[in-house]
Amino acid sequence: MLLVCGDGLNDRNIGRLNLSNLINTMQLAFFGGVYNNYLALDAAVRDARGRGAEKLYCLGDLGAFGPHPDRVFDVIHDAGVECIQGNYDNGIGNGMDNCQCGYTDPRDNHFAQISYDYTYENTSQCHRDWMKELPTEGRLELDGLSVLLCHGSPRKTNEFLWQSTTSTHFLNKLADDFESELIFGTHTGIHWERELSRNRRFVNVGVLGRPENDGRTNVWYTLLRTGDDAPSGPYEIEFVPLVYDHERLAREMAGEKLPEEFIETIMSGWWSTCLEVLPSKERRAGIY
Amino acid sequence: MVDCPTVELQALDELWFQVAGTRCNLKCTHCFISCSPHNDSFGYLGLEEVERRLKESIEHGVKEYYFTGGEPFLNREMVPILELTLQYGPATVLTNATVFKTDWLERLRDAEAASIYSLEFRVSIDGPTPEINDPIRGENTFERAMRGVQMLVEYGFMPIITMTRTWELEEDQDVLGRFRQVLHEYGYTRPRLKVLPRLQIGAEATRTEGYGVHDRVTCEMMDDYDAGQLICTHSRIVTDRGVAVCPILLEAPDAHLGQSLSDARTPFALSHGACYTCYQYGAICTNTSVNQIEQSRSTIT
Ligand code: SF4
Numbered sequence: 363m364l365l366v367c368g369d370g371l372n373d374r375n376i377g378r379l380n381l382s383n384l385i386n387t388m389q390l391a392f393f394g395g396v397y398n399n400y401l402a403l404d405a406a407v408r409d410a411r412g413r414g415a416e417k418l419y420c421l422g423d424l425g426a427f428g429p430h431p432d433r434v435f436d437v438i439h440d441a442g443v444e445c446i447q448g449n450y451d452n453g454i455g456n457g458m459d460n461c462q463c464g465y466t467d468p469r470d471n472h473f474a475q476i477s478y479d480y481t482y483e484n485t486s487q488c489h490r491d492w493m494k495e496l497p498t499e500g501r502l503e504l505d506g507l508s509v510l511l512c513h514g515s516p517r518k519t520n521e522f523l524w525q526s527t528t529s530t531h532f533l534n535k536l537a538d539d540f541e542s543e544l545i546f547g548t549h550t551g552i553h554w555e556r557e558l559s560r561n562r563r564f565v566n567v568g569v570l571g572r573p574e575n576d577g578r579t580n581v582w583y584t585l586l587r588t589g590d591d592a593p594s595g596p597y598e599i600e601f602v603p604l605v606y607d608h609e610r611l612a613r614e615m616a617g618e619k620l621p622e623e624f625i626e627t628i629m630s631g632w633w634s635t636c637l638e639v640l641p642s643k644e645r646r647a648g649i650y
Numbered sequence: 651m652v653d654c655p656t657v658e659l660q661a662l663d664e665l666w667f668q669v670a671g672t673r674c675n676l677k678c679t680h681c682f683i684s685c686s687p688h689n690d691s692f693g694y695l696g697l698e699e700v701e702r703r704l705k706e707s708i709e710h711g712v713k714e715y716y717f718t719g720g721e722p723f724l725n726r727e728m729v730p731i732l733e734l735t736l737q738y739g740p741a742t743v744l745t746n747a748t749v750f751k752t753d754w755l756e757r758l759r760d761a762e763a764a765s766i767y768s769l770e771f772r773v774s775i776d777g778p779t780p781e782i783n784d785p786i787r788g789e790n791t792f793e794r795a796m797r798g799v800q801m802l803v804e805y806g807f808m809p810i811i812t813m814t815r816t817w818e819l820e821e822d823q824d825v826l827g828r829f830r831q832v833l834h835e836y837g838y839t840r841p842r843l844k845v846l847p848r849l850q851i852g853a854e855a856t857r858t859e860g861y862g863v864h865d866r867v868t869c870e871m872m873d874d875y876d877a878g879q880l881i882c883t884h885s886r887i888v889t890d891r892g893v894a895v896c897p898i899l900l901e902a903p904d905a906h907l908g909q910s911l912s913d914a915r916t917p918f919a920l921s922h923g924a925c926y927t928c929y930q931y932g933a934i935c936t937n938t939s940v941n942q943i944e945q946s947r948s949t950i951t
């Protein structure tokens with residue numbers, strides 16, 4: 363297969379985060395792991411714009427799981443989505459031999475390796491190079507709020523912060539150590555938030571790549587409103603359920619001969635692989 | 651900087667409690683701190699002491715709490731201790747699953763349901779058959795522990811079955827496959843399993859052999875090694891004598907670092923044979939959901 367990079371991404375600065383942005387009175391959209399799901403990404407861009415989001419951010423893991431890895435980059439470029447690096451982007455960008463999720467169960471590793479190898483082979487070199495250079499964190503100043511964007515946690519790209527295994531005082535300490543009032547992350551695949559001391563907050567923005575292990579086929583992203591856009595406080599967070607053409611995604615996955623187990627997740631909303639890392643509360647919410 | 655092979659506490663992410671001391675109703679031949687019904691070299695921790703430590707842990711930003719012994723459920727206050735802990739953070743209890751009472755599990759199920767945090771049970775069973783398990787853990791312990799697993803499953807828990815590897819590494823997949831099958835037969839249809847390496851200390855040093863003088867972590871070995879894999883770089887354990895470096899070295903005098911969590915943040919020299927096993931196998935004591943591999947970080951400024 364001939365892999366051609368979109369012209370836009372050859373400009374190496376497009377899609378990268380401009381740090382220490384000073385922004386006033388804003389509505390911003392945050393997308394979590396895309397996992398090659400360019401259909402959901404495209405739907406999310408349009409949905410967020412339709413709701414008035416002025417800036418769009420992606421918190422990393424562009425690849426994995428879904429079909430046609432190169433297609434997400436056109437969407438990112440055309441929409442001006444600013445990105446930080448996830449563990450997957452780090453792995454693909456640096457030509458590593460696995461996704462660095464750190465699974466230990468052989469079945470998890472088997473499926474993780476299939477999607478990693480597929481994504482690696484089908485990501486053109488210019489996109490790999492671009493991912494390699496993405497920053498691992500971003501900082502925004504919004505109406506006097508200091509906002510930190512990361513992939514897993516502010517201290518480690520591939521740290522899993524699950525709702526049921528992350529204490530509030532741990533998050534408070536992260537907010538202290540990283541001097542942030544709002545921390546946005548993704549990585550686990552399930553959105554959640556926690557109010558912290560002094561009106562600070564941790565937000566897991568969810569992922570666009572696959573549904574949330576709740577038997578529904580939609581995916582999730584997150585909106586942040588500040589200033590006049592947030593009448594009820596210094597800021598407002600909204601988790602947005604996003605319906606997209608998941609049947610088309612499943613057909614394209616089948617066309618690419620991706621595992622049945624992955625396609626079933628897209629069609630059913632239940633996770634069937636890489637379950638080992640789930641804590642018991644999150645695991646019990648699913649059926650596998 | 652500290653002299654190698656000494657490691658610093660990077661963050662106090664997990665706080666352990668030696669909540670049953672060295673008291674256990676079993677007397678496993680591989681127990682690395684030689685627990686038994688009569689070993690009282692370490693004593694129980696009471697609810698008040700646990701509460702004091704939970705409060706102390708807040709400013710350290712502890713992420714998760716772990717409870718071990720001995721057998722934690724020999725401690726009469728174990729149920730209230732877990733109920734209290736679930737108000738502070740996630741809790742994991744390491745148990746042999748042979749002494750449960752239904753009303754305890756009912757209370758714990760309710761406590762977990764009322765909490766935003768998970769309560770994890772890690773149940774030690776050393777193989778998929780009594781023939782493998784019982785010679786190590788004692789007569790009938792396989793059946794008793796499997797009954798305990800059934801009870802946990804009946805109360806909606808998903809215990810993580812942990813086994814110490816008393817077979818060759820290459821046989822892991824075979825043993826795990828057989829174990830999944832057996833657990834299915836006992837009604838546990840979504841089993842979670844974890845294999846741990848043997849630690850050649852305590853009773854295990856008598857069962858097989860202790861560490862040789864060369865089984866030590868050296869300075870050269872620390873080059874390019876991710877020390878974050880060692881539990882002593884992100885954990886400490888509360889005992890009835892104060893705070894120690896890790897759950898493994900309790901019998902070593904130098905493992906006891908001080909009375910307060912702040913005192914116990916001091917670096918630790920990896921001078922023990924068990925450190926060599928940790929070095930080889932990584933974070934052997936924590937749950938899989940906290941395993942992660944260190945990645946280089948960059949920020950564009
Ligand atoms: S290994 Fe566990 S169950 Fe066995 S004697 Fe030691 S503490 Fe008790």
Ligand code: SF4
Nearest residue numbers: 882896898924925928
């Ligand atoms: S036994 Fe393991 S956890 Fe304990 S001090 Fe040695 S290396 Fe660290």
